[in-house]
Amino acid sequence: MILRLLPWSPTFLCLLISAIAGQIGIASSANAADRPNIVLMMCDDLGWGDTGFNGNTIIKTPELDALAEEGTVLDHFYSVGPVCSPTRASFLTGRHYFRMGIWTANRGHLPSQEFTLARMLKQEGYATGHFGKWHLGTLSRTVSAKGKGRRPDLHYAPPWERDYDASFVTESAVCTWDPGLGKRAHNNPYYENGVATDENVLGCDSRVLMDRALPFIENAAKKDQPFLSVIWFHAPHEDIQAGPEYLAQYEGHGEAAHYYGCITAVDDQVGRLRKKLDQLGVADNTLLFFCSDNGPEGKTPKDRAKTRRAGSAGEFSGRKRSVLDGGVRVPAFVHWPGQIPAGVRLDAPLSVMDLLPTVAAITGANLLPERQLDGENILPIWKGQQIQRETSIPFRYGDFACLVRGKHKLIIESSGDRSQDRLFDLSNDVTESDNLADQHPELVESMRSELLGFLKSAESSHAGEDYDGGHVPVDAWHPLSRAKNRKAATSNR
Structure with missing residues (x-):
């Protein structure tokens, strides 16, 4: 004798509910794991x-x-x-x-x-x-x-x-x-x-x-x-x-x-x-x-x-x-x-x-x-599925701002004065001693523009624009200017 459960029968509905509950439980356990x-x-x-x-x-x-x-x-x-x-x-x-x-x-x-x-x-x-x-x-x-x-x-x-x-x-x-x-x-x-x-x-x-x-x-x-x-x-x-x-x-x-x-x-x-x-x-x-x-x-x-x-x-x-x-x-x-x-x-x-x-x-x-x-x-x-980060990495300390984009690193000291800009190829210059800024002016300009854009965004964040009101900065924003302590902050040691 074969038992047939009609879709509207109480037994069928109980089994269906039980199965659904079981699947939900299994899914929850899997998610937790x-x-x-x-x-x-x-x-x-x-x-x-x-x-x-x-x-x-x-x-x-x-x-x-x-x-x-x-x-x-x-x-x-x-x-x-x-x-x-x-x-x-x-x-x-x-x-x-x-x-x-x-x-x-x-x-x-x-x-x-x-x-x-x-x-x-x-x-x-x-x-x-x-x-x-x-x-x-x-x-x-x-x-x-x-x-x-x-x-x-x-x-x-x-x-x-x-x-x-x-x-x-x-x-x-x-x-x-x-x-x-x-x-x-x-x-x-x-x-x-x-x-x-x-x-x-x-x-x-x-x-x-x-x-x-x-x-x-x-x-x-x-x-x-x-x-x-x-x-x-x-x-x-x-x-x-x-x-x-x-x-x-x-x-x-x-x-x-x-x-x-x-x-x-x-x-x-x-x-x-x-x-x-x-x-x-x-x-x-x-x-x-x-x-x-x-x-x-x-x-x-x-x-x-x-x-x-x-x-x-x-x-x-x-x-x-x-x-x-x-x-x-x-x-x-x-x-x-x-x-x-x-x-x-x-x-x-x-x-x-x-x-x-x-x-x-x-x-x-x-x-x-x-x-x-x-x-x-x-x-x-x-996981080894991607080779490089998609975005650059910004730095800022004292009167120095930096950007690492792939193998290149740019250090600047002023938003307007480019005379002290330094560009390094970290893939073959780990001591950051060979300044390539004069050799790659377009790259420097591109990285400089990106870096200054980041600083402008950071200044807005510092003012509280990322928050929903009620934020008062405890210090004034630090604008980028020519470094007074360039030797102390960037000298090769």
Whole structure:
């Protein structure tokens, strides 16, 4: 006997509803599984040449090297900012820091109207956490680590009011050992979810912050909730001090042992993170990204020899505070099992501004259609499906403005005076010593026009035109003029 179900029978309708519900459930589960966890790590003042995966033979970074080997190394990756706060603003927003008035370190703050990685992913159901350095505003309305000139009431912009569910942060740099002590701890405590704390803030700073990041990750994983974890290490920014076990690994290296040791301490904590992801069973569905916020500290070889400023910019000219590549090209890699090729090194120019639109593409998150972004979705480049970024990368620091378009880099010092323009072919001039501006006037004019157009757009953003009212810039716009400190900012070192 064959049972026939008529389309209008109760049994048929129940089965149909059940099937539809089942398909919806399957689709929902698939969508949830397609949303990877995102862990975005950044060191502070780590030079391009300070890791094993970029050729350093002294500093031990086996955990970072393994992730780089199993993922894709970004050989031509820009922090965009040659100092910390600007890079951090661009990292979280996909926008150039000049749009927000964050000209340099300890200037400006992250406006509440900015659409950040945390805001974007929180709207998608992600748990959001930030651990380590903040440096995008004060964490108290009454005191600041930078003194009265910082105006804590004016620049109050903590992560717990910027869409993070959990946070463990300091306003600015702390010592890499015993971060709760010393001069840099003055008015600069760790704030845990908005409350200043002195609990477990001694010893290795990288371990201290990872002690907070891992429980956040574990809690989200146990709830089967995708997570965004931004981990910004303080190392190897000054004050640079390595713990005894790390100094022992670099005996005979003098003061540089402290610099080397605190980087290896970061590496150990990255290994600890990876082990936890494996234990939780989420490693294969977690995207790991790593970079630095600018080039290494240290103005001259003599300065670096006498202090702990032992960082390496590799073969590039310039260091921190320079718009030359040594100040803004940083070590970086992305690791995402099964999604990003392993054992690949990309030489396409990319930047921290690309993170937000790329994460949006990966997670299916919606961007603000009216918000001007300076980054772009580089997932096709990560996957090897596209060779180059479609748009140029703008820079601005002090009285210097730059643009990287493919293999060329233009540096200008004035909107009208072209006499100091410099054009470099980065594909065969990594030291930026051969000025080709006179040989390629049409290219210079094209890039100059694009760069000035960007600055005009950034000036409008700074005035609040990207926001829906109520925004008053805290500083006046910085017009581009002839540099007074040209030698300091662009000299080859």
